Amino acid sequence: MSTATQPEKLDSLQKLELESTIGFEGKVPHGLRLHPDRVHMVYPLGCNLVIENLQTRQQEFLLGHNNNISCLTISNNGKYIASGQVTFMGFKADIIVWDYESRDPYARLVLHKVKIENLAFSSSDKFLFSLGGQDDGSIVVWNIETKEPVCGSPAQHKSAGITYCLASAKDNDYLFYSGGNGTLRFWQLDVANRKIRPTDINTGTTKRIVSLDGTHLYCGTTTGDVLMIYVPAAQFKAIGPEKKKYSMGITAMQSLVNGDVLIGTGEGKIHVTEQGTFKSTKCLQAMGEVTSLALRGNELLRITQANKTCNSLCFTRDGKIIVSGWDDGRIRGFYPESGREMFTVNDAHHRGVTAVAVTNDCKRIVSGGGEGMIRVWQLNKNSRDLIATMKEHKNAVVSIRINKSDTECVTASLDGTCIIWNLKRFVRNQVLFENTLFQCVAYHPEEYHIITGGTDRKIAYWEAVNGAQIRELEASKSGTINGLDIDCLGNYFVTVSADKLVKLWRYNEGEVFSVGIGHGSEIKKVKICPNSEHIVSVSADGAIFRWRFPKNAG
Structure with a gap:
């Protein structure tokens, strides 16, 4: 067995070209923003910002934060983007002001602790107002030209609740508003004396968490x-809707523009409401809680199951079925064109279906469960019949790969073993042991080798015949190897890991020659397309990235 150490000298390596990302998690409140040019959309992906052209779908990535982005805003003239992040207890949380034209950082503003809760530019973009999170509790005013703080103040009285949001006046650089749990304040900036002076707005005895938007001050x-x-008198004027609340x-x-208000709700509905009464006149149902409202292009096919999590999926080789495994213990098949459910296998695994694969002849499904069982199902026209159960794994099965002839498969488990199974006699052929929690496994196309990756941050080559380890590579300095795939020749x-890097390796040499940098959080899975023109990777923040396979790879 040979052992090799792969140093992390990324600067000298060829960079994978990122073509696009598909989707994002959408959990950052008001994190989806439309640029004033009405052509570009901006949103966060973990610790990165994405600028997407809505016409061409071209995407650019702004990399600068060292932890997840918690809020962002765009200046009214479109010259700047400001983004804030979360960090660890006791540490400062950065705000980065980006130059939109150059896509480079214009300023890095550091005063708040732990988290930046919200950001807002003043009407002419002279100032940036920033709000710290619960562990900070302060508002700071920044001069954009000098990149320095003007002044700051606690966001609320000690007896009041937490402040969550900011909004600036539409025609006055020196006025802005803050709202939160039982607190709503009007602020006036006194630059000469370096102070901001609040005026509390009485909204009654009910404590509310509010969000601020629009030409008037509307609080949801x-x-x-x-x-x-x-606004002129900073006084409460009206409340609605009168009967049915959202x-x-x-x-x-x-x-x-016409004075109506667009409202998104926690139950996933989007309402168009009448000005003044806030009564819903139109309603659309989204897939989950609405966290941001902005213009967006058309969406690809989306398949959902309420209150359930999909753990694994694959296409049949003929492209006619999407086979998926779910945390409710069921295997579901869907039509790829419509997303309509084709079949369901109930009680496939009693601790959830954690991995699925389909044989190359499209006649059988091999599934793995949270309890460690491997099961084989016959795909008939009107039924899915269990034909074998194999139980040797002691923990959840995380990956299943089937060889070209459908005679055997290899399964990786969190129990520290990979097992090669005979799919004719349904018995174990070989078992691979390692001091790691395996996360991924793959056959070499010639099927004389199997390669694995896991929590020890290493890639291992194994003889498929006898299960002997023949090579070991250090694949990451800091992160679990979550996914890998081998090209058709x-x-x-390619490997992906918790360090947010996509690495393309030469198989025989065991050397990294191209690296993809762009994901904003831990990368979970990766695939090389059959024609070896693209690489697709997915990360924990909900992003799907498509990379161009290097043309000079040979």
Whole structure:
């Protein structure tokens, strides 16, 4: 057995060209923003920002934060993007102001602790107002030209609840608003004396968490109603709707040109409401809680199962079925064109279906469960019949690969073993042991080798015949190897890990020659397309990246 150490000298390596990312998690409140040019959309992916052209779908990535982005805003003239992040307890949380034209950092603003809760530019973009999170509790005013703080203040009285959001006046650089749990304040900036002076707006005795938007001051509450504040006098004016409140609270708002208000709710509904009464006139149902409202292009096919998590999926080789494994213990098949459910296998595994694969002849499904069982199912026209159960793994099965002839498969488990199974006699052929929690496994196309990756951050080559380890490579300095795949000729393989890097390797040499940098959080899975033109990777923040396979790979 030979052992090799792969140093992390990334600067000298060829970079994988990122073509696009598909989707994002959408959990950052008001994290989806439309640039004033009406052509570009901006949103966070973990610790990175994505700028996407809505016409060409071309995407650019801004890399600068060292932890997840918690909020962002765009200046009214479109010259700047400001983004804030979370960090660890006791540490400072950065704000980065980006130059939109150059896509480079313009300023890095550091005063708040732990988390940046919200950001807002003043009307002419002279100032940036920033709000710290619960562990910070302060508002700071920054001068954009000098890149220095002007002044700061606690966001609320000690007796008040937490402040969550900011909004600036539409025609005055020196006025802005803050809202939160039982607190709504009007702030006036006194630059000469370096102070901001608050005026509390009385909204009654009910404590609410509010969000601010529009030409008037509209406050969406967790109780499902809307407050209207008369801005010139900073006084409460109206509340609505009169009868039916918005279920699960108001989570996002946008005022429209005609005075109506667009409202997103915690139950996933988007309402167009009448000005003044806030009564819903139109309603659309989204797939989950609405966290941001902005213009967006058409969406690809989406398949959902309420309150269930899909752990694994694959296509049949003929492309006619999407086979998926779910945490409720069921295997589900879907039509790829419509997303309509084709079949369900109930009680496939009693601790959830954690891995699935389909044989090359499209006649059988091999599934793995959280309890460690491997099961083989016959795909008939009107039924899915269990034909074998194999139990040797002691923990969840995380990956299944089937050889070309459908005579055997290899399964990786969190129990520290990979097992090669005979799919004719349904018995174990070989078992691979290693001091790691295996996360991924793959056959070489010639099927004389199997390669694995796991929590020890190493890639191992194994003889498929006798299970002997023949090579070991250090694949990451800091992160678990979560996924790997080999190209159809067996010349290259790709790995992804918790360090947010996509690495393309030469198989025989065991050397990294190309690296993809762009994901904002831990990368979970990766695949090389059959024609070896693209690499697709997915990460924990919900992003799907498509990379161009290097043309000079040979």
